[in-house]
Amino acid sequence: MLRVDVEKQLGEFSLSASFSSEGRVIGLFGASGAGKSSLVNMIAGLLRPDRGTIVIDGETVDDTAAGIHVPTYRRRIGYVFQDARLFPHLSVAQNLDYGRRMNGLAPDPAQHKRIIDLLDIGALRDRRPGKLSGGERQRVALGRALLSKPRLLLLDEPLGALDEGRKLEILPYLVRLRDEANVPMVYVSHDVAELRQLATQIVMLKQGRVTSFGGVKVLT
Amino acid sequence: MLDISPAEWTAILLSLRVAVIATLVATPFGIALAWLLARRDFWGKSVLDALVHLPLVLPPVVTGYLLLLSFGRKGLIGSFLADHLGMIFAFRWTGAALACGVMAFPLLVRPMRLSIEAIDRRLEQAAETLGAAPWKVFFTVTLPLALPGVLAGMVLGFAKAIGEFGATITFVSNIPGETQTISSAIYSLIQTPDGDAAAGRLVIVSIVLAIGALIAAEWFARRATQRLHGN
Numbered sequence: 001m002l003r004v005d006v007e008k009q010l011g012e013f014s015l016s017a018s019f020s021s022e023g024r025v026i027g028l029f030g031a032s033g034a035g036k037s038s039l040v041n042m043i044a045g046l047l048r049p050d051r052g053t054i055v056i057d058g059e060t061v062d063d064t065a066a067g068i069h070v071p072t073y074r075r076r077i078g079y080v081f082q083d084a085r086l087f088p089h090l091s092v093a094q095n096l097d098y099g100r101r102m103n104g105l106a107p108d109p110a111q112h113k114r115i116i117d118l119l120d121i122g123a124l125r126d127r128r129p130g131k132l133s134g135g136e137r138q139r140v141a142l143g144r145a146l147l148s149k150p151r152l153l154l155l156d157e158p159l160g161a162l163d164e165g166r167k168l169e170i171l172p173y174l175v176r177l178r179d180e181a182n183v184p185m186v187y188v189s190h191d192v193a194e195l196r197q198l199a200t201q202i203v204m205l206k207q208g209r210v211t212s213f214g215g216v217k218v219l220t
Numbered sequence: 221m222l223d224i225s226p227a228e229w230t231a232i233l234l235s236l237r238v239a240v241i242a243t244l245v246a247t248p249f250g251i252a253l254a255w256l257l258a259r260r261d262f263w264g265k266s267v268l269d270a271l272v273h274l275p276l277v278l279p280p281v282v283t284g285y286l287l288l289l290s291f292g293r294k295g296l297i298g299s300f301l302a303d304h305l306g307m308i309f310a311f312r313w314t315g316a317a318l319a320c321g322v323m324a325f326p327l328l329v330r331p332m333r334l335s336i337e338a339i340d341r342r343l344e345q346a347a348e349t350l351g352a353a354p355w356k357v358f359f360t361v362t363l364p365l366a367l368p369g370v371l372a373g374m375v376l377g378f379a380k381a382i383g384e385f386g387a388t389i390t391f392v393s394n395i396p397g398e399t400q401t402i403s404s405a406i407y408s409l410i411q412t413p414d415g416d417a418a419a420g421r422l423v424i425v426s427i428v429l430a431i432g433a434l435i436a437a438e439w440f441a442r443r444a445t446q447r448l449h450g451n
Contacts, residue, residue, distance in 0.1 A: 044349055072348040073357075079349035085342055089364045089447050098360075099350035148350050 001184050002026065002152065006042055006052035006062070015039065015208040018052075025178050027199025028188040029219065034205040036188045040154050043186065044079050045072035057151045073102075078145030078153040078183070082160040084137040086129035092140050093125040099148020112147065118180060119143045119173055135166040139173060146181060153185045159194065167194075174198055192219050222421050230397055231405035232425055238313060238401055239381035242321035243374050246328055250373060254332035255362075276326040280386025287319055287391040315392040316399045320381035323388075328377030331437075335369020335444055336362065368444030372437045379433035383426060402426055 005018040015035040028036050041047040043054060045061065048069055054062040056077070061070040078099075086095050096116075100107065116122045119139045129137060138158055145153060158174075159167045171194070178185065178198060189195050195202065196216055204212040204219075212218045224232070256262075257269060275283050291298040291309045301307040309315035339362060347357045363370070385403035392399040394408060406422045409415030 046345055046348075072345075073351050073353050075349075076351070077349060079346070081342070081346065083342070085340075085346040087343060087347070087361060098347070098352075102347070102353075102356055102360075103351040144350065154349075 001057060002043070002186065003053070003055040004039070004043065006039075006049035006054060008038060008042065008047065008049050010038060013208060017203075017205065017208070017210050019203050019210055019213050021201050021203070023184070023199075023201030025185045025187050025199045025201070027195040027202045027216070027219075028186055028205065029190065029192070029195055029202055030205035031190055033207075035208040036190075036205055037156055039205070040079075040156050040186060040188055043152075044077055044154055045070060045075050076103075076149070076151050078148055078150030080138070080141050080145050080153070080155045080158045082157045084129070084141035086132075086137060086140060086144070088129050090129075091125070092121070092127050092129065092132070095129065095140060095144050096121075096125075096147055099144060103148055105149060108149075111149075115143050115146050115181070118176055133166075134162050135169050138162065138170055142173070142177070146177075146183065150183060153181075153183045154188075155185060156188045157190070158187075159189075159191075171197060195219060222424060224421055224425075225418065227396065228405065228418060228422060231400050231402050231422065234313060234316075234397070234399075235382050235401040235403075238316045238320055239378050241314075242317045242324060242381040243328070243378045245317070246321040246325055246377060247370070247374055250325065250328045250332055250377070251363075251370060254329050254336055254373075255358075257329075258333050258336040272329055273326045275323050275387075280323065280384070281390050283322060284319060284387035284390025287315075287322065287387065291315065291318060291391070309392070311392050311395065311399060313392075313398055316388050316401060317381075319387040319391045320384045321377075323384045324377035324380040327380045328373045331369045331373040331376060331441070332366065335366040335372075338369075338444075339365045365447060368440045368447055372440040372444070375433050375437040375440065379430055379437075382429055382433075 001022050003020040008015045013035065015038055017035070017039055028039065030036050038047060042049050042062070043056070049062055049064060051064050052062065053060060056075065060068055061075055062068060087098065090098070119142055121136070121139050121143055124132060124136055124140060132140065142158070159170055162170065175197060187195065187198055196219060199216055202214060202216055202218050203210055253272065257265065288310065289295050293299060293302060293308070293310050298309060307314070309318050344357050344361055347361045352360060383403055385407065388399070388401060389404050389407070394400050394404040400408070402422050402425060406419050409419035409422070
C-alpha cells in the first residue's frame, strides 16, 4: 500500500526514514520535532525528498534516481491538517464539493450521503467555515478530503488543536471512518492513547529516524 | 442643481470612458504583476518593482513626454502599432487612456499585491492536496480571496485615471471631444475670462467622483477582512 524510503536534509535536521506497510491505519508516532510532519508532507508531495522513493498503491510518486516527482495535485491523496484549512470564501457544501470538482469526478450521491452521515455534517452545509466550532471544522475537513476519493488519507495530528472534550467528540468518527470508509490512512500523532484506538500499525520516529515498526504493542 | 453644459458633459463622459478603459485594460496586467511581486523571487524583481512605481514619483510631464517619444507616430512602439495593427495613440482618446493607465498603475497594483500577500498559503496547499492544478488553485482560491483587494485596486486606479492631467495633456494634448478630459477642461476654463462657473461645476464633479471612489475602496477593504475570516 505505502512504501517509503527517503532522506531529506532540512537545515540542521536530517530525516532518514524507511518503512513499508499494508496496514489500514499506519500510526506515525513521535515527539514534536521528530520529523513526522515533514515525512507526511513528502508523502503528499508538498516536500521533495533529497533522495529516495515513495510508492503509493503501486504507483511510484517519488523516485529521485529516476527523476520522478508526481506533483501533489496528481497524487490522489487526501490530507487533513491540524488546522482544518477550510476555504473561508466557500460554504461548507462548496468546501465538501471542491475535491470532486477539481478532479473532474462525476457526482456520486450515494458516497456523498454516506460520508455526510458518517461525519454528521449534513446540518452544517449552508454555513461558512468561520461560523463553525473547532470540532465541526475538523469533521468538515475530513469529509472534504474523503469526498475527493483519495487512495490514501493523510491525517496530521487532526485532533492536535482541539481540547480534551472535543477530541473525545471526534475520535468515534475516526474509528468509524477506519472501519467503514475503506481508505487506508496515515495517522500522525504524539498521543499514545489516540494511536492505540486507531492505528493498526505503528511507525515510531525519533529525531528523524525510524526506531521501531510493528503492531500497536510497540507503543509501550 | 448643477447646470452642466453639453461641452462639459462631453468632457465628463470622455473622462469616464478614458478611466474605465484604462482601468479595465490595466487590471489583468495589474493582477499578474501583483502576483509576481507577491509570490515569486526572480532576478531583477526590485528593478521591476521600482519601474512600476516610477510614474508615481516622476513628474507627470516627464511620463507624458516619454509616452509621446515611444508611442507617438514617430516613436518606436507607436509607429510599429500604427503600421501593423492600425492602433494610433497620439492625440487620440486611446492615448489618453494609455497615459491614465500608466499613471494609475502603481495605485492599482498596490492593494492587489497586499491582498495576495495576506492570503494564507496553506489554503493553497490544501487545494493542491484536493487535486487542484496550480492554475486552478489560482482561480478558485487565490483570486477569490484577493478579490476585495483587486476591486479596491481597480477603484483607486480608476480615481487616479479620471483625475490624471500632466501626462495626458503632454501626450495627447487638450482637444475638446477627443482628448479633453475633466482635468484639462478645468485647466482651459480657468484660463478663460468667464470660465469660473463652468470650472466650478467640473471641480464639484471631480470631488464627488473622488470621494465616491475612496468610500468604495474602503468598503472593499473591509470586505476583504471578512472574507479572509470566513464569516
